[in-house]
Structures are given as C-alpha cells and as structure tokens.
Amino acid sequence: MSGRILIVDHAGTGRALDEGALGAVGFDCRHCDGFDAALSQLPDPALDLVFVATGAGAPGGIGAVLAFLARLRIGAEGARLPVIISSPPSGAGQRLALLEAGADEVMVPPVPTVLLQARLRNLLRARDTEAELARREATHQALGFSEGAAGFAPRQRIAVIAPHDGAGAIAHCGLPGPLRHVDPTAFFAAADHEEDLFVIDGAAPGRDALPARELRRIVAELRSRSATRRAAQLVLLPDAAREAAMLLDLGADDTVSASVGPDEIAHRARRLLRRKLLADRLRATERYGLEAALTDPLTGLWNRRYARPHLVRLIEGAQARDRSIAVMLLDIDLFKAVNDRHGHAAGDEVLAQVAGRLRDGLRPADLLARIGGEEFLVAMPDTTLEQARTAAERLRRRIRDAPFAMGGGLSCRVTVSIGVALGPRGTGTGIGTGTGAEAEAEALMRRADAALYAAKETGRNRVTVSLSAA
Structure with missing residues (x-):
C-alpha cells in the first residue's frame, strides 16, 4: 500500500522517526509546521492521511488540535480524510475529546513502527470502503436513478467473545444492547451468527485470559467465515503493540487497550457499528438498488x-x-x-x-x-x-x-x-x-x-x- 501523508509537526522532534516509519511502506510524506499551513493545503484529493504530532509545548495545546479537527471535518473531502494524533500521555477525557472531535486514532509517542504501519493500513481500508460507497451513489445519480431516503437504522447486534461472562463486564461501557456472551471454545461450532460487532476480550486478567495465539485464531476465523466475515471486530488488549499490529493485519477493525476507560471503548464500538451500517448500505445498493x-x-x-x-x-x-x-x-x-x-x-x-x-x-x-x-x-x-x-x-x-x-x-x-x-x-x-x-x-x-x-x-x-x- 502506498500513498501521501501530511505530517503536521510544530517542533519537528519526531519527524525523522515518523517519516522513516511511513516511508518504509511506500508513503510519500509532506510536512508543515502548523495547523493553518496544513489547512491551506486542503482539500487535496491526492492526500491519503493526516498525521499530527503534538508535543508538550505545542502552541495552543489540545484546544488548537480540537479547533483544527473541527475545521478539517467541515468539508466533504476533509470529513473522510483519516487523521492520526500522536500525543503525549494524557487523561482519558482528553483522548476521548480528540476521538469525538474527529481523530481516527490517538497514539502515544514514540509510536512503534510496526503498529503505526498496521494502523495506517487499517484506516485506509476503512476509508476506501466509504469512498467506494460515495462513488457508487454518484454513479447511480449519473445514470438518472436516485436511492430512497434511508429509514431508521436497524438495531445492531453485539457479541462479546471471552472465556468468562464478558457481556456483564463490558455492559457498563454504554454499548447498545443486548450483549451476547460467547465462549470462544464453542463459538465456531454454531453456524447462525448474525452479529454486527464482535468485542473480543483479550485483556481479561487471570488464568482465563485468552493467549495471543488464540486471539489471532479468533480474528482470522471471524474474517474468513462467510457467516461472520462482514461483521466488525473490536479487540481489547493489554498494552502489547506488536500483537495489536498483527491483529489489525489479520482483519480486526480496531484494537484498544482495556485500560483506556469504558467511554472510549464505547465510542470505538459505536464508530465501528456506523461503519458496518455504511458497508451494509453499499452491499444493499448492489443487491437491491438497481x-x-x-x-x-x-x-x-x-x-x-x-x-x-x-x-x-x-x-x-x-x-x-x-x-x-x-x-x-x-x-x-x-x-x-x-x-x-x-x-x-x-x-x-x-x-x-x-x-x-x-x-x-x-x-x-x-x-x-x-x-x-x-x-x-x-x-x-x-x-x-x-x-x-x-x-x-x-x-x-x-x-x-x-x-x-x-x-x-x-x-x-x-x-x-x-x-x-x-x-x-x-x-x-x-x-x-x-x-x-x-x-x-x-x-x-x-x-x-x-x-x-x-x-x-x-x-x-x-x-x-x-x-x-x-
């Protein structure tokens, strides 16, 4: 995968590391030293992603980043452009504020190269799905057809895969229910899976925790089987960057440390459910539209x-x-x-x-x-x-x-x-x-x-x- 990335870095302290990690997988990196300079280069259809590196002394602090995201997300092009924020350790409220303002991921520097590269591939795959839906809708309009207005979104189904009753532990995160708990040892024996989102709990403490090899098997199996391959996957992990990178490349839609807090887990789950609904619309257009x-x-x-x-x-x-x-x-x-x-x-x-x-x-x-x-x-x-x-x-x-x-x-x-x-x-x-x-x-x-x-x-x-x- 290759493309163009705009790196916004006021201080330039991590620029060499960031560019080295991105260039290693074929990305052409552009640079600017402020948010106004970045916005002056947008919209740019040749740009694939924005990477914002914020240091402790960045002008304006988090308020400047939030204002940048708000201005970026106004236009149609900016609304679909993936954004990664590289930010020093902060409280759960600040991370969540960045995500809710439009950041696709918030990563704590120094970002491991393998994780950064995997997250880029993951975000660009999601971006391509949304772009394809927009292209197909435009093609339908050009042919003189129009799609009916979308009705109410159907109630989406969530299953928690965990070696314990994970549904009860996750319920307080604010996920839309009902949640169904699934034991990973018996899950693939059943054929009637109609979930929209699988929350895979790989961060459970104690001897019942799912080992890394089992997590990889579950993610790969879900993505390969016809009954589950279109469902979204959110994997909860302890802080293990290399395992997160591998799971993203195997097909997980998102991974997150279970220590981030229930509100962020809920936000990520709702975002995946929205993307799943969008992907379902794309397939429905093919199947029924015209x-x-x-x-x-x-x-x-x-x-x-x-x-x-x-x-x-x-x-x-x-x-x-x-x-x-x-x-x-x-x-x-x-x-x-x-x-x-x-x-x-x-x-x-x-x-x-x-x-x-x-x-x-x-x-x-x-x-x-x-x-x-x-x-x-x-x-x-x-x-x-x-x-x-x-x-x-x-x-x-x-x-x-x-x-x-x-x-x-x-x-x-x-x-x-x-x-x-x-x-x-x-x-x-x-x-x-x-x-x-x-x-x-x-x-x-x-x-x-x-x-x-x-x-x-x-x-x-x-x-x-x-x-x-x-």
Whole structure:
C-alpha cells in the first residue's frame, strides 16, 4: 500500500522517526509546521492521511488540535480524510475529546513502527470502503436513478467473545444492547451468527485470559467465515503493540487497550457499528438498488450499462489523485464448445460459477462486470502494473484449477484469457495529461482488448499485459 501523508509537526522532534516509519511502506510524506499551513493545503484529493504530532509545548495545546479537527471535518473531502494524533500521555477525557472531535486514532509517542504501519493500513481500508460507497451513489445519480431516503437504522447486534461472562463486564461501557456472551471454545461450532460487532476480550486478567495465539485464531476465523466475515471486530488488549499490529493485519477493525476507560471503548464500538451500517448500505445498493436495470440477471454482476460510467468515475478519481488504475478484459476460452456439447443451460451454469470465482478473487472496491456473452470487465483502482499482473494470474488460476459442476453429475473445465492495461495515460505514476475521463476509458478498453486478442492468438489460458501508452 502506498500513498501521501501530511505530517503536521510544530517542533519537528519526531519527524525523522515518523517519516522513516511511513516511508518504509511506500508513503510519500509532506510536512508543515502548523495547523493553518496544513489547512491551506486542503482539500487535496491526492492526500491519503493526516498525521499530527503534538508535543508538550505545542502552541495552543489540545484546544488548537480540537479547533483544527473541527475545521478539517467541515468539508466533504476533509470529513473522510483519516487523521492520526500522536500525543503525549494524557487523561482519558482528553483522548476521548480528540476521538469525538474527529481523530481516527490517538497514539502515544514514540509510536512503534510496526503498529503505526498496521494502523495506517487499517484506516485506509476503512476509508476506501466509504469512498467506494460515495462513488457508487454518484454513479447511480449519473445514470438518472436516485436511492430512497434511508429509514431508521436497524438495531445492531453485539457479541462479546471471552472465556468468562464478558457481556456483564463490558455492559457498563454504554454499548447498545443486548450483549451476547460467547465462549470462544464453542463459538465456531454454531453456524447462525448474525452479529454486527464482535468485542473480543483479550485483556481479561487471570488464568482465563485468552493467549495471543488464540486471539489471532479468533480474528482470522471471524474474517474468513462467510457467516461472520462482514461483521466488525473490536479487540481489547493489554498494552502489547506488536500483537495489536498483527491483529489489525489479520482483519480486526480496531484494537484498544482495556485500560483506556469504558467511554472510549464505547465510542470505538459505536464508530465501528456506523461503519458496518455504511458497508451494509453499499452491499444493499448492489443487491437491491438497481438490480433490474444495472445487473446481469444470470451472474448477478454489474452489466455494461453500469460498468461504463463507473469506470469513467474511477478514472476521474485516479487522475485527480495521480494514481494508476488497471483494466482487465477476461474471455472464457472456447466457450461455444461448452454450449454445443452440454447445452445452453449447462453453459449458463458455468458462466454463473465463473462470475462467482472472479468476485471472490477481487477486492470490495474493484469493479467487476459482465459486458458480453462470455466476456468480463475488471477495473482495479490504486493498482500498479505488477499488482495487476499478479491479480490477473490469480484470477486465471482460480478458473483453471477446479472443474465446474453442470448438474446431473456432469462437470467440465474451462480457462480464461486475460488482457490487462494500465492508465491513465501520462508520465510518472499515471498522472493524466488533460485527456477526458471518457476518452481515457475508451483508450484503456481498447488496449485491454488488444492484449486480450494477443492472449487468444498466442495459445489462450494466459495473461497478456499491454505495455503501450497509446
């Protein structure tokens, strides 16, 4: 993961450490020495995160930080921009005030490099989900559709995973109930899990405390199982930075020391529940919003009518942020032979299963559409050429490696050829050259199509990358 980070540091005392930790994972760091200077650079669509380092002698103290957050969160761009505050040890009330004012995380310096890097990845994943919802809503409006006003939020469900009756211990934190206590030894034996948030208590004192290995297993299992993978996860920990970093990378949405106080735990839980509700809206939009007009009834994927304007919108975002976007065209090899040999009903079943494997092999923010009989489009924002090539090979193998069931005990194997193109056109990492997004979409599609044709001509079941910028 790479991107741009604005470091606001009045004193500059921790600048070298902060920049070293951020640069090690590919972030380009900008600097400014005050909040007014930072706000003068915003909004900036190329900026991914703001890192505020406040020392003991910072001008204005916490009041200046709170005023900065209030001004930052006024606009739409600033409202979605992740903010980390690096602040000396303070009382629970001050930490909570910063979080409630809009900080996404408050960390005590010196921040361990591994934890800082993991928290960055965690916050940017959450930011990408929110940005994708905004893009899809804008695409729907551009197509002449509008979504109905959101009704009352449904009551969300919370489970506490702990080796003791954790629900009783957590209840005073102000979490919306009812809370359900779950023993980790029996949890995965049940299949009917519909929780919106799992609070995993890894900070319980005494011999019943969950060991680090068990915490990692629980987080990974929750994220991998279909019944629980979309639920939010908040892990309560003793002060162990390395374990927190590993849990965030395994799929936990947030980790917090149990010593921070019940009000902060409740705030973090409510924030995760809001994000979960937002993610549910994104999926509901796909499932119900415009199914008849914009989805392919056979595969459930977006159709050409949806894919074209959404690709244009992705390219506009890539041009504004000086990022690259990968476009793939995938075609099932010799698919006519499947229909001729087994019938069109069997062919339809293969198409539906191919779509499912492709969907499972992509990120939530990627665009996947069926744009022809056996042809599919994939668009992957914020993707380098090497990442695109790797993803295309992964998708090709997902199709090739296992047979497709067609009913009646019959099965067949199929392969796909894939053409890949990277844009927008320009120099460096992909900055646009003034070309309109619609024209750029056409150019990317033509280049991907030419690469697909080359893959077919050179033997099928392969990935070909267009290296041309024309």
